[in-house]
Amino acid sequence: MADPAKRLPLLPAERALKVISGRWKAIILYHLWDGSKRLSELGRLLPGVSQKVMIQQLREMEEHGLVNREVFRQVPPRVEYSATELGLSLEPVLLALCDWGRHHAEELDELDRVTDCRTSRRPSLLKHSSLSSGESLHRRS
Amino acid sequence: MADPAKRLPLLPAERALKVISGRWKAIILYHLWDGSKRLSELGRLLPGVSQKVMIQQLREMEEHGLVNREVFRQVPPRVEYSATELGLSLEPVLLALCDWGRHHAEELDELDRVTDCRTSRRPSLLKHSSLSSGESLHRRS
DNA sequence: GGCCATACTTACCTCTTGGTCTGTATCATA
DNA sequence: TATGATACAGACCAAGAGGTAAGTATGGCC
Numbered sequence: 001m002a003d004p005a006k007r008l009p010l011l012p013a014e015r016a017l018k019v020i021s022g023r024w025k026a027i028i029l030y031h032l033w034d035g036s037k038r039l040s041e042l043g044r045l046l047p048g049v050s051q052k053v054m055i056q057q058l059r060e061m062e063e064h065g066l067v068n069r070e071v072f073r074q075v076p077p078r079v080e081y082s083a084t085e086l087g088l089s090l091e092p093v094l095l096a097l098c099d100w101g102r103h104h105a106e107e108l109d110e111l112d113r114v115t116d117c118r119t120s121r122r123p124s125l126l127k128h129s130s131l132s133s134g135e136s137l138h139r140r141s
Numbered sequence: 142m143a144d145p146a147k148r149l150p151l152l153p154a155e156r157a158l159k160v161i162s163g164r165w166k167a168i169i170l171y172h173l174w175d176g177s178k179r180l181s182e183l184g185r186l187l188p189g190v191s192q193k194v195m196i197q198q199l200r201e202m203e204e205h206g207l208v209n210r211e212v213f214r215q216v217p218p219r220v221e222y223s224a225t226e227l228g229l230s231l232e233p234v235l236l237a238l239c240d241w242g243r244h245h246a247e248e249l250d251e252l253d254r255v256t257d258c259r260t261s262r263r264p265s266l267l268k269h270s271s272l273s274s275g276e277s278l279h280r281r282s
Numbered sequence: 283g284g285c286c287a288t289a290c291t292t293a294c295c296t297c298t299t300g301g302t303c304t305g306t307a308t309c310a311t312a
Numbered sequence: 313t314a315t316g317a318t319a320c321a322g323a324c325c326a327a328g329a330g331g332t333a334a335g336t337a338t339g340g341c342c
Contacts, residue, residue, distance in 0.1 A: 220319065
């Protein structure tokens with residue numbers, strides 16, 4: 001059930017893109033970098049994403065080694081999802097993508113249509129803030 | 142017909158992914174970094190990609206400001222596609238993706254299923270270096 | 283026994299992407 | 313007049329990703 005059969009592209013760049021670009025994978029990873037999360041927690045963090053879809057994304061990421069799934073045999077089921085080493089190693093890459101994304105928006109005069117690279121986890125805030133410059137938010141150096 | 146209406150994602154990272162991840166966009170860009178190319182040239186460089194699809198990809202990239210389309214009013218039509226500043230600025234990003242892609246393959250013991258990050262522009266060479274039927278192209282790093 | 287929370291699964295539907303195949307416009311040249 | 317090279321456009325199709333809505337399993341707790 002792991003990786004057999006359905007192979008990834010031969011070109012590394014395409015492989016990377018294929019692995020990363022699922023509708024919700026990037027944001028899910030952003031959240032998992034903050035620590036492991038239960039399915040229900042992710043659901044709360046990303047309202048608008050149905051449970052089925054969330055699980056789909058997580059499973060694919062698991063197959064690709066980005067995410068770890070840990071099951072606790074408890075009464076109300078408890079499952080924790082966390083980023084693997086591979087998942088963590090994506091941080092600089094996604095950060096680069098984020099920076100370029102803003103650069104792209106800037107060049108097209110659409111800076112008002114993108115969020116800050118760190119506020120990604122709060123897309124609803126963008127209304128007021130144009131681009132928060134105050135740093136903050138440091139994680140695993 | 143440029144960018145109105147169909148907006149890109151709010152999250153910069155997703156925006157970047159959306160712009161980059163078309164089936165042939167990455168490879169096309171690799172080639173355009175080497176200099177502008179005519180449609181027919183790209184066709185020769187990427188056999189297996191139909192003209193219609195090639196044009197599709199190029200047009201989308203044009204809309205997103207990655208590619209420039211220059212028409213020469215000549216007898217047998219002549220159109221040159223080249224990378225814009227924005228397109229060129231993607232090089233380090235794609236390189237990062239490529240590196241990570243190889244890293245990913247390495248971690249999953251599939252280094253024999255990816256090419257080198259620079260040979261991307263010559264996918265036709267794979268034939269000799271074996272990869273479909275023959276050995277692996279090993280590449281310690 | 284019935285209820286509850288959690289984490290799924292399944293059936294089904296829609297829209298986008300990428301793909302094939304064929305048609306068209308241009309105009310120098312044979 | 314027919315041909316040929318180049319760059320498209322259009323009709324059509326298949327697969328897949330993502331979405332909705334509903335059902336299932338578990339086992340303490342009232």
